[in-house]
Amino acid sequence: MRNTLVLIAVLAAGCSPSASDVKDAASNDMVWLEGFRYEWLFFNHRISHLEFSVEDGGRVGIVGGTSTTGVQPDLDDSCDAPTCKEFPFIDKADVALRWGSVTGADAQFAVGTAHLEVGAAGETTTLKVTLEDADTSALTAVIRGLRINTDHPLDGGDTCYDPSFGWLPTHLGVSLGDVSVSGSELSVPVTAVFAAGNTLEAERACLDAVTDRARLNFDVEVLFIAGGGATAEQTISSEAVFEYGDGPANPTEQVPPQGTPADLGLNDAVLGWRALDWRFHIDDPEGRGSYLRTLDFDVGEGAARGVATNYSKGTQTSGFDYAFEGVIAGHEVGGSIERGETIAQLDVELDDNGEAVVYDLP
Numbered sequence: 001m002r003n004t005l006v007l008i009a010v011l012a013a014g015c016s017p018s019a020s021d022v023k024d025a026a027s028n029d030m031v032w033l034e035g036f037r038y039e040w041l042f043f044n045h046r047i048s049h050l051e052f053s054v055e056d057g058g059r060v061g062i063v064g065g066t067s068t069t070g071v072q073p074d075l076d077d078s079c080d081a082p083t084c085k086e087f088p089f090i091d092k093a094d095v096a097l098r099w100g101s102v103t104g105a106d107a108q109f110a111v112g113t114a115h116l117e118v119g120a121a122g123e124t125t126t127l128k129v130t131l132e133d134a135d136t137s138a139l140t141a142v143i144r145g146l147r148i149n150t151d152h153p154l155d156g157g158d159t160c161y162d163p164s165f166g167w168l169p170t171h172l173g174v175s176l177g178d179v180s181v182s183g184s185e186l187s188v189p190v191t192a193v194f195a196a197g198n199t200l201e202a203e204r205a206c207l208d209a210v211t212d213r214a215r216l217n218f219d220v221e222v223l224f225i226a227g228g229g230a231t232a233e234q235t236i237s238s239e240a241v242f243e244y245g246d247g248p249a250n251p252t253e254q255v256p257p258q259g260t261p262a263d264l265g266l267n268d269a270v271l272g273w274r275a276l277d278w279r280f281h282i283d284d285p286e287g288r289g290s291y292l293r294t295l296d297f298d299v300g301e302g303a304a305r306g307v308a309t310n311y312s313k314g315t316q317t318s319g320f321d322y323a324f325e326g327v328i329a330g331h332e333v334g335g336s337i338e339r340g341e342t343i344a345q346l347d348v349e350l351d352d353n354g355e356a357v358v359y360d361l362p
Contacts, residue, residue, distance in 0.1 A: 030109040031055075032223050032272050033144050034339065035098035035298030038062055041345070042091045044291035044312035046166030049356035053145025053221055054099045055111075058342050058361030062093045065166040068348040079160035083205035086165065090348070097342045097361060098298055100270065105335035107228030107270075108134050111144060111221065114190040117152065118218040120171065122193035127222055132184045135227030139179040140331040141188040142272030145221035146174065148194070149356075155213045160206040164354070167196035167214050168289025173277035174220055175327070186226065192218040197281060197289020201317070211289065225270060229332030232264035233274065236304045236326045242311075244319035254311040254320065256296070259303035264330040268337055271299045275327040278308055282321055290320065299328045300339070 031054045038050075045064025053059045063069060068091040075084055114127040151164035177189035196214035199207055238257055245252035264271070276297055280290035290310055297306040306324035310316060342361050349357040 028105045028108060028335065029103045030105065030223065031099055031101045032142060032270055033098070034100050034271055034300065035096075037096040037294065037296040037298070039094045039294040040064060040068070040091050041094060043067065043089075043315045044293040044310045045091065046168055046291060047148065047150065048164060048166030049149050051147040051356070051358055052097060054097065055145060055221070056360065058097045058099070059358055060095050060097060060344070060346065060361060061356045061358035062095065062346060063166070063348055063350070063356045064091065067091065069350055071350065073162065073165070076160060079206065083202065084160050085203040093346045093348060095344055095346055098300070099342070100337060100339045102270070102333055102335040102337045105228065105333040107331065107333040108226045110186065110224040112224070114220045114222065116190070116192050116218045116220070117215055118192045118194045119155070119215040120193070120195035120212070122191055124189055124191040126187050127190050128185055128187040129224055130184050131186055131224065131226055134184070136181045138226070138228055138231055138331065139181070139186065140225045140231050140270070140329050141176045141179050142223050142225070142270065142274060142329050143174060143176065143220060143276065144223040144272070147217070147219035149217045150214070152216045154210055155215060159210050161210050163214065167211070167216070168199060168291055169194060169278075169280055170197040170287070170289050171195040171279050173275070174218070175275035175277070176222060179224065186224050188222060188224070190220050190222065192220060194218065197284070198287045200286055200288055211287070223272065225331045225333065228334060230266060231329070231331045232266055233327055233329050234262055234264060234304070236260045236262065236306060236328055237324065238306055239321070239323040240307070241321040242309070242319055244316070248314055248316050251311060251313060251316045254309040256307035256309060259298070259305035262299060262302060262304040262328060264328070266330045266332050268334050269330040269332045271328065271330050273297065273299065273326055274329045275325070276306060277325050278306065279323045280308065280321070282323055288318060291315070291317075297326065304328050
């Protein structure tokens with residue numbers, strides 16, 4: 001289901017991208033993704049559904065389990081209710097979609113989406129698009145959008161835990177390989193990984209019993225760039241350890257590190273991401289997963305970053321640590337370039353089929 005959102009704010013060097021900015025595969029105009037951020041308004045949560053793209057002006061959907069939708073679970077009579085509890089609540093998400101756009105580029109663009117079913121071991125597929133009469137002397141592929149959905153059957157059959165309520169990640173990653181050419185066909189390897197960890201809560205023992213069986217649907221929207229000018233890449237790393245503090249009533253505030261200096265030495269360039277990879281609660285002896293409060297990545301003029309937090313007064317159950325590694329890619333395309341950020345606050349809703357409502361950002 002798609003829904004139209006009343007926009008809270010638009011901060012842009014120019015105007016927000018619109019549907020007319022997204023052209024066909026032979027276009028010299030394009031909109032691309034430079035960053036995305038979400039933060040839950042009240043508490044930290046699991047990941048059930050996460051979707052963002054700059055297509056059609058911007059699209060975002062997010063669900064963090066029953067504690068964001070207020071849905072009452074329908075528990076099978078054979079399941080032990082005290083160990084399969086849910087805590088229905090309503091939360092909202094502040095989101096920021098960071099984008100760039102170009103008109104009249106010297107390069108050509110094509111967009112495709114890779115569909116994967118992903119678990120802790122990861123999965124790789126090859127995405128192919130057609131771009132007729134393209135200049136293939138310079139080629140780049142960057143991530144243009146993601147869709148993660150945990151409503152996927154568990155390996156090994158049904159259990160008392162409903163995976164559509166989400167997982168606590170220990171590893172979340174996506175990466176693109178090198179672009180190859182065969183005639184008018186461009187292709188790129190796309191790899192994704194998602195590993196789930198434990199809550200370590202007696203009330204959710206039925207979740208912890210199946211974390212090693214978690215799989216989810218993982219779609220990666222990819223922008224191919226052909227022709228234009230010079231290209232460059234840089235690896236971006238970030239990590240932090242946040243102490244717990246005085247328990248859930250007074251956890252330690254979490255201030256993520258600043259961005260890493262990023263200078264690819266390019267002019268009039270698309271700036272995007274070839275890889276995004278987070279690990280949470282690294283080397284935790286009990287396999288703890290993360291109830292995330294924020295997830296954030298961005299590349300802009302002069303800096304890039306990827307960070308996360310789990311701060312949540314009243315519901316935080318531990319300290320938190322993360323490590324991020326990403327690869328930014330730049331490709332000179334000429335033309336007229338604008339950059340901006342679209343900010344909104346989203347209600348968290350499910351449609352009549354129990355699927356996440358996805359909002360169009362004007």
